[in-house]
Amino acid sequence: MRAFVPDYQMEAPPTLAAALQRMASEPSAWKPFAGGTDLMVLLEAGKLPHRKFLSIWKIPDLRGIAASSTHVALGALTTYSEVRRDELLGREFPLLARAAAETGSIATQNRGTLGGNIANASPAADTPPALLVYDAELELVSPSGTRVVPFHGFWKGYKQLSLHEDELIRAIRLPRGTYGWMHFYRKVGARRAQAISKVCFAGTARMEGGKIGDLRIALGSVAPVVLRATETEQALRGARPTPIVIRAAQQTLAREIAPINDIRSTAHYRLRVAQNLLAEFCEIISA
Amino acid sequence: MTDSHDKIRVHCEVNGQAVSFEAYPMERLLDALRVQMELTGTKEGCGEGECGACSIEMDGSLVNSCLIPVLQAEGAQIRTIEGVAHSAQLSALQQAFLTHGGAQCGICTPGMILAATSLLERNKDPTDEEIREGLSGNLCRCTGYTKIFESVVEACRTRKRGQDA
Numbered sequence: 116m117r118a119f120v121p122d123y124q125m126e127a128p129p130t131l132a133a134a135l136q137r138m139a140s141e142p143s144a145w146k147p148f149a150g151g152t153d154l155m156v157l158l159e160a161g162k163l164p165h166r167k168f169l170s171i172w173k174i175p176d177l178r179g180i181a182a183s184s185t186h187v188a189l190g191a192l193t194t195y196s197e198v199r200r201d202e203l204l205g206r207e208f209p210l211l212a213r214a215a216a217e218t219g220s221i222a223t224q225n226r227g228t229l230g231g232n233i234a235n236a237s238p239a240a241d242t243p244p245a246l247l248v249y250d251a252e253l254e255l256v257s258p259s260g261t262r263v264v265p266f267h268g269f270w271k272g273y274k275q276l277s278l279h280e281d282e283l284i285r286a287i288r289l290p291r292g293t294y295g296w297m298h299f300y301r302k303v304g305a306r307r308a309q310a311i312s313k314v315c316f317a318g319t320a321r322m323e324g325g326k327i328g329d330l331r332i333a334l335g336s337v338a339p340v341v342l343r344a345t346e347t348e349q350a351l352r353g354a355r356p357t358p359i360v361i362r363a364a365q366q367t368l369a370r371e372i373a374p375i376n377d378i379r380s381t382a383h384y385r386l387r388v389a390q391n392l393l394a395e396f397c398e399i400i401s402a
Numbered sequence: 403m404t405d406s407h408d409k410i411r412v413h414c415e416v417n418g419q420a421v422s423f424e425a426y427p428m429e430r431l432l433d434a435l436r437v438q439m440e441l442t443g444t445k446e447g448c449g450e451g452e453c454g455a456c457s458i459e460m461d462g463s464l465v466n467s468c469l470i471p472v473l474q475a476e477g478a479q480i481r482t483i484e485g486v487a488h489s490a491q492l493s494a495l496q497q498a499f500l501t502h503g504g505a506q507c508g509i510c511t512p513g514m515i516l517a518a519t520s521l522l523e524r525n526k527d528p529t530d531e532e533i534r535e536g537l538s539g540n541l542c543r544c545t546g547y548t549k550i551f552e553s554v555v556e557a558c559r560t561r562k563r564g565q566d567a
Contacts, residue, residue, distance in 0.1 A: 121406035125427035125473045148471075155469040156450040158428065168428070170474055196463070220539020221517065223451055225463040226470075308538035309452065 116161045123158070125168045131176040131256065134169055135283065139258050143280045145169045149192055150226035152219065153235045177230070177285060180204070185291060188254070191230025191284045195242075199224065208289055210245035210317045213300040217241050220309050230284045233266070236274045236340070239379075241302060243270075243341035244317035247333035249293060254286040255279075263288065273339035293331075296321045297400040301392050305379070312336045313380035316392040320400040326355050327400065332393070337372040337385050346371050347393065356397040364397070365390040414478045416441070417485030427473035432456045434472050435482060443483035443512045447541065454540030457513035457520075458482050464520035466539075483512035486519060494564075495519055495557040504553030506544035513540045518554045528558065 125148065128134040138145050148154055148168040157163040171177055171192065178190040180201055187203060198204055198215035205212045218224060218232075218241040232240045233253070243266070251266040258281060266287070269277050278284070299318045304310030315335035321328045330351055332344040350364040374385035409424045416439060423438045435441045435458070447455030449468050456467040459481040486493050495518050498504065505511040514537065521528060521536030528536065533554050542550060 119406075120426045120429050123426065123428040124407050125471055127473055127476070151469050151471060151474070152451055155430070155471065159430075159449045159468065170471070172474055219451070220454060221520070221536060222454060222457055222464045222466045222539050226465055308535070 118158045118161045118163055120158075123163075123166055123168070125170055127170040127173065129173070131174050131283070131285070134171055134174060135256065135258050135281065137169055138283070139281045141167075147171050147234070147283060149228045149231040149234075150194065152223050152227040153231065153237075171283070177283075182291075187289045187291060189229055189287045189289070191233075191286055192228045193230075193287075195219070195224035195227050195229075196221070198229070198242075207291060207294045208245070208249055209298045210248055210300045210319065211242060211289075213298075214242045214245040214302075214315075214317070217300075217302045223309075229287050233269070233284060233287070234276065234278075236270050236276055238273065238338060238340055239311050239315070239336045240341060241312065241315060241335070244315050244333040244335045245300065246287065246289075247341060247343045248317045248319050248331045249289045250331070252288040252290075253284055254288060255282045256285040257282040261285070267343050270340040293319050293321075296329075299396045299399055301395070303388055303392075311379060314374075314385050314388045314392065315341075316389065316396065318393075318396045318400075320396075322400060325401070326353055327351050328353075330400070332396070334372060334389055336379075337374040337389050339373070342372060344368060344371050351397070356401045361394050361397045365393055368393050410473060412472050412476050414475050414480055416480045417482060423472075425472045428471040430468050431458075431460075431470040431472050431475050431480075432467040434475070435467060435480075441482050441484050445509050445512060447509065447513075452541070453510070454513040454517060455510055457516040457540065459516060459520055462523075464517055481516075483515060486515055493519065494560050495522070495554065498553040498557035498560065499550070502553040502556055503549045504545070506542075510540055510542040510544075514542065514550055518557070521554075522558065522561070527562070530555070533558075 128137050145167050146165045148170050177192040181188045195215035195218045232242045246266050252263050253266055255262050296319045302312045302315045304312050318332045320330035330348050332348050335341045347364050347368045350367045354360045374382040376382050410427050411424050413422045425434050435444050445455040447453035451466045451469045458467045460478050517537055517540050
């Protein structure tokens with residue numbers, strides 16, 4: 116049944132300071148609301164238990180893409196469309212640009228935000244595998260100041276965030292350390308456009324004389340959280356990706372992920388596809 | 403018992419005209435357009451951002467109006483299908499949909515036109531692939547998409563001819 120909208124409150128604080136103050140005034144009462152592409156779906160389905168929302172969509176301090184010599188910082192409200200249009204991101208962080216292009220439709224890409232994708236914490240989200248692979252950091256802001264935490268580990272479990280009740284995600288910071296690496300992103304869904312993933316794989320690697328000098332791998336939709344496959348990375352780091360090495364890495368991957376049966380796919384299919392994508396990644400980076 | 407709150411007054415511009423209306427802040431812009439402003443060209447299909455029937459342009463971007471709470475439309479410039487034609491003059495896209503059978507039952511058509519209009523505003527000369535992507539958020543259960551796709555291709559051609567002439 117549809118939600119009864121008069122039960123819901125929404126305010127639009129004009130500045131970051133005003134938003135933080137509102138959140139601090141009634142701890143846990145106000146939930147941030149960005150582009151609405153996830154929350155409005157829940158509202159329509161009558162499954163939005165929270166009642167008070169702060170529209171942060173127009174807060175200037177949460178917008179914009181800024182590059183320094185070491186990092187690129189993306190405001191939490193950076194939309195998928197903005198990611199796709201940004202030349203620097205396309206050049207240095209192609210997995211993120213690709214993930215943004217694979218997320219929903221154009222209309223969704225115009226409203227959905229990176230901060231929202233992180234805060235919504237869906238294990239099937241499209242940009243988090245890319246963010247994990249690029250060692251993204253989150254800039255969290257509260258009335259008591261700012262802290263920067265790694266995105267890896269920020270999701271503690273299914274839909275569980277390491278975010279204090281008075282904190283907002285202000286920006287996502289990407290270290291500019293993988294420029295020139297090989298990049299591989301593959302989202303497997305029911306159809307190419309607009310599907311939610313059954314398995315999503317993001318990987319980047321640097322080859323050194325036929326061996327994998329360094330690499331990073333992350334997967335979506337195969338565990339309660341989007342997962343950095345550190346053990347699988349370890350199995351491949353420094354190795355020449357021969358069929359035997361790849362086979363062993365596939366077995367490590369099977370231990371590292373925890374796919375389930377759900378409305379979109381089966382555990383068996385997800386495991387097989389994840390292993391196949393790992394092999395494809397290895398072949399592409401060593402080709 | 404429910405814990406109901408007050409309506410707010412929203413001011414925005416719809417198809418070039420300043421409007422203001424009262425609504426609960428999380429009411430869907432789709433409903434405000436259809437019910438309060440009686441702009442029923444914008445359709446509701448899925449109500450969850452999958453089908454694109456409720457596509458409109460807001461501040462120059464294509465959006466699903468079923469996913470916009472009215473509070474976020476405050477101060478916005480909105481264009482619906484009713485604002486695509488210039489008085490009685492159909493846009494090149496609308497004309498192409500007519501000529502090439504791009505519309506059957508008509509439910510998806512306003513959203514298709516808005517998505518295609520938005521694409522052509524961003525990209526004057528889209529490739530076939532870009533047209534397909536531009537329409538990929540809009541579902542049609544009648545046409546099989548081919549005639550819709552051809553309508554957009556033809557509108558691009560017509561426009562090009564107009565510019566070359």
